[in-house]
Amino acid sequence: MKWLHKDLLDVTQLSKSEAMSLFDTAAHFQEINQRPVKKVPTLKGRSVVLFFAEPSTRTKVSFDVAAKRLSADSFSLSKSMSSLTKGETLKDTVLTLQAMAPDCIVLRHWSSGASKFIADRLDCAVINAGDGRHAHPTQALLDSFTMFQEWGDLTGKTVLILGDIKHSRVARSNVILLNKLGVNVRMCAPRTLLPHTVRSWPCEVYSDLSEAVKGVNAVMCLRLQLERQKDGLLPNLREYAQTFGLSQRHIDLADKDVRIMHPGPMNRGVEISSDLADSAQSLVLDQVANGVSMRMALLFLYMTRKGMEEE
Amino acid sequence: MAKKKVDLIVRRAFLKGREVDVHIANGEIAEIRDTETEFDPGKAEVQDAYGLTMLPSMIDVHVHLREPGFEYKEDVQSGLAAAAWGGFGAVMCMANTKPVNDVATTTELMLEKARAHWPDGPRLYPVGALTKGLKGEELAPMAELARAGCEAFSNDGLPVKNTDLFRRAMEYASDWGKPVIDHCEDPYMAVGAGINEGEVGDRLGLNGQPDVAEALQVARDILLAEYLDMHIHLAHISCRKSVDLIRFAKARGVRVTAETAPHYLILTDDYLEAPETQYSSYAKVNPPLRKEDDRLAMIEALEDGTIDILATDHAPHAEHEKEVEFDIAPCGISGLDTAFAVTWGLVRDGVLSEETFNRAWVTKPAEIFGFEYNQFNEGDPADFFLFDPEEDWVVGPDTMHSKGKNTPLRGGTLKGRVKTHFLRGKKIV
Numbered sequence: 066m067k068w069l070h071k072d073l074l075d076v077t078q079l080s081k082s083e084a085m086s087l088f089d090t091a092a093h094f095q096e097i098n099q100r101p102v103k104k105v106p107t108l109k110g111r112s113v114v115l116f117f118a119e120p121s122t123r124t125k126v127s128f129d130v131a132a133k134r135l136s137a138d139s140f141s142l143s144k145s146m147s148s149l150t151k152g153e154t155l156k157d158t159v160l161t162l163q164a165m166a167p168d169c170i171v172l173r174h175w176s177s178g179a180s181k182f183i184a185d186r187l188d189c190a191v192i193n194a195g196d197g198r199h200a201h202p203t204q205a206l207l208d209s210f211t212m213f214q215e216w217g218d219l220t221g222k223t224v225l226i227l228g229d230i231k232h233s234r235v236a237r238s239n240v241i242l243l244n245k246l247g248v249n250v251r252m253c254a255p256r257t258l259l260p261h262t263v264r265s266w267p268c269e270v271y272s273d274l275s276e277a278v279k280g281v282n283a284v285m286c287l288r289l290q291l292e293r294q295k296d297g298l299l300p301n302l303r304e305y306a307q308t309f310g311l312s313q314r315h316i317d318l319a320d321k322d323v324r325i326m327h328p329g330p331m332n333r334g335v336e337i338s339s340d341l342a343d344s345a346q347s348l349v350l351d352q353v354a355n356g357v358s359m360r361m362a363l364l365f366l367y368m369t370r371k372g373m374e375e376e
Numbered sequence: 377m378a379k380k381k382v383d384l385i386v387r388r389a390f391l392k393g394r395e396v397d398v399h400i401a402n403g404e405i406a407e408i409r410d411t412e413t414e415f416d417p418g419k420a421e422v423q424d425a426y427g428l429t430m431l432p433s434m435i436d437v438h439v440h441l442r443e444p445g446f447e448y449k450e451d452v453q454s455g456l457a458a459a460a461w462g463g464f465g466a467v468m469c470m471a472n473t474k475p476v477n478d479v480a481t482t483t484e485l486m487l488e489k490a491r492a493h494w495p496d497g498p499r500l501y502p503v504g505a506l507t508k509g510l511k512g513e514e515l516a517p518m519a520e521l522a523r524a525g526c527e528a529f530s531n532d533g534l535p536v537k538n539t540d541l542f543r544r545a546m547e548y549a550s551d552w553g554k555p556v557i558d559h560c561e562d563p564y565m566a567v568g569a570g571i572n573e574g575e576v577g578d579r580l581g582l583n584g585q586p587d588v589a590e591a592l593q594v595a596r597d598i599l600l601a602e603y604l605d606m607h608i609h610l611a612h613i614s615c616r617k618s619v620d621l622i623r624f625a626k627a628r629g630v631r632v633t634a635e636t637a638p639h640y641l642i643l644t645d646d647y648l649e650a651p652e653t654q655y656s657s658y659a660k661v662n663p664p665l666r667k668e669d670d671r672l673a674m675i676e677a678l679e680d681g682t683i684d685i686l687a688t689d690h691a692p693h694a695e696h697e698k699e700v701e702f703d704i705a706p707c708g709i710s711g712l713d714t715a716f717a718v719t720w721g722l723v724r725d726g727v728l729s730e731e732t733f734n735r736a737w738v739t740k741p742a743e744i745f746g747f748e749y750n751q752f753n754e755g756d757p758a759d760f761f762l763f764d765p766e767e768d769w770v771v772g773p774d775t776m777h778s779k780g781k782n783t784p785l786r787g788g789t790l791k792g793r794v795k796t797h798f799l800r801g802k803k804i805v
Contacts, residue, residue: 154696154699154700155700155701156699156700174701175703176701176702176703176704177580177581177582177655177702177703178580178582178654178655178701178702179701181654181655182655182701182702196581197581197582197703198581198582199580199581199582200581234581237579237581260578261573261574261578261584261586262574262575262578263578265575266578
């Protein structure tokens with residue numbers, strides 16, 4: 066397949082058929098992850114920089130594992146290790162990295178638009194691993210891939226996104242991708258944690274979780290950042306957990322085969338009850354496993370694009 | 377009456393719809409004649425203006441010249457050069473320098489820089505701080521500042537949070553006959569935003585400033601101006617809600633005047649989402665670019681006089697400061713170089729009338745702040761510029777005179793280029 070995109074900045078760039086072919090590629094790599102020797106030489110001799118200017122454990126490890134299983138050389142750079150703490154600008158940091166000729170830079174950054182900023186200035190591929198509250202395309206892709214593995218076609222399914230949508234790049238990317246895949250999206254959060262113009266988004270918005278959850282095929286919980294209380298957006302965690310935390314009584318109202326998802330890391334007892342996190346309906350660990358396969362697919366497509374062009 | 381000795385004749389200029397010769401004596405407009413075929417200039421100097429249009433020098437009541445303290449962004453010399461080449465014969469510079477213009481020595485330094493670099497150049501009228509250090513805690517020494525040459529007072533950029541103090545500042549400023557200019561923004565709702573709160577900002581995941589954050593402060597200022605029966609000038613109005621409030625206030629007879637900036641007439645937050653310019657910090661400005669409905673409201677309000685004047689809010693920054701993540705880039709657009717071509721373009725396109733243009737850039741700012749101005753009547757100061765209405769130019773580092781190249785128009789083409797500028801009959805560029 067010919068991959069047309071230099072960078073992955075958000076799922077807005079992808080068509081439905083491109084998303085579906087990513088699922089196929091990820092499924093192919095999934096098989097590798099089940100072998101006793103989990104390594105193929107596909108990206109041997111190619112290198113990827115994992116530049117995480119914002120703390121992250123699971124996304125970084127996921128990309129690192131994905132790169133190593135494809136035999137790519139991966140180099141990690143965190144904010145504390147980089148010269149950003151010495152006052153170097155993002156532009157200079159990434160130009161410095163590019164001068165070492167990587168095939169791809171994976172960027173996690175606290176500022177919305179940061180991946181676009183570096184993609185405009187770099188010749189190598191840029192994969193957005195989360196920029197501010199804007200986008201987290203690899204998370205949205207692995208989430209949809211996980212649902213695709215469960216259900217096959219996603220058309221006509223109903224998915225509830227629950228929690229701090231206002232500040233969530235995961236929610237923004239998921240709303241867009243799920244709509245492209247024909248999913249009916251619902252959202253539930255206190256008004257203070259919804260974007261001001263959420264009514265213009267392609268989703269139904271609920272304040273009452275018991276209503277929101279009725280008949281849904283999956284609930285995607287979002288992590289609540291504990292500083293929202295300090296920001297004046299919530300009175301306290303107890304009230305939030307009682308009103309917007311997902312528990313068994315809500316799950317009883319959903320579709321009988323409902324699936325529960327969470328991008329992690331979870332606050333047990335806040336946005337999700339501990340039993341649900343461990344329940345049979347939970348896909349949380351499948352998401353982690355599928356994250357590696359999906360990121361293998363993405364690294365493969367974005368890092369081999371240039372070579373294919375030359376051929 | 378004895379005929380004045382003519383020093384300068386501007387030949388074949390296109391002025392108010394006809395080709396004329398403009399005679400200038402002692403720095404004043406002496407006479408305007410239809411272009412003569414038989415022509416003897418005598419001892420007068422001749423400026424050939426064939427193919428060029430003549431307009432009175434414009435006045436910009438809102439610029440940031442950054443000196444003292446931030447000379448790497450702009451200084452008095454480069455700022456006045458940009459003004460002269462931009463068609464401006466006078467500018468009012470804001471107080472957010474370092475140190476802040478809250479003592480006479482700072483005001484005097486600004487004026488001295490202007491005199492030293494360019495005694496005949498565009499006039500510099502400093503705006504003094506309304507509160508010490510722009511901190512919003514204590515009144516600035518406005519009598520001292522007025523004596524040193526400040527022509528207005530403002531906390532521009534750092535609006536006074538304490539409404540009672542703001543009231544006292546208005547009262548105290550009125551003793552010196554100098555207008556108070558307010559940058560309207562609710563200090564809590566507007567925090568840290570460089571984009572409008574709306575669909576675009578929500579999609580981009582950026583912290584937005586709602587239009588009500590501006591309108592709330594506009595309402596406060598209008599009520600205070602009415603209560604105190606004092607004049608207030610509202611800086612860079614950007615949204616329809618504010619316009620509605622100002623219209624209401626003017627109908628009640630409140631002494632309020634208002635400005636908007638050229639970028640609010642031509643751009644919206646869509647610029648920040650368009651593929652080529654997504655997240656471009658060149659369009660990060662405070663107040664932020666609003667929605668199309670707000671843009672249209674600015675044009676209507678300017679036409680009907682609800683918005684009295686235009687001002688650039690010229691806010692130059694260094695390239696390395698703007699070329700960073702959107703969240704940490706400073707707010708501001710460099711405007712002196714482009715304001716004329718942008719707004720004359722609106723006149724050419726029939727969006728603004730020529731009368732509105734003249735009022736917004738010349739007569740009304742002069743009346744509000746008490747400056748002289750030229751309308752090409754006999755005895756008016758010979759402050760004018762000549763421009764080529766057909767010349768296209770590309771906005772960029774090579775064509776801008778300001779040190780600040782930070783403009784969302786960068787790379788774009790504008791039509792209309794100033795060729796020469798005269799103040800008091802003296803050629804300044």
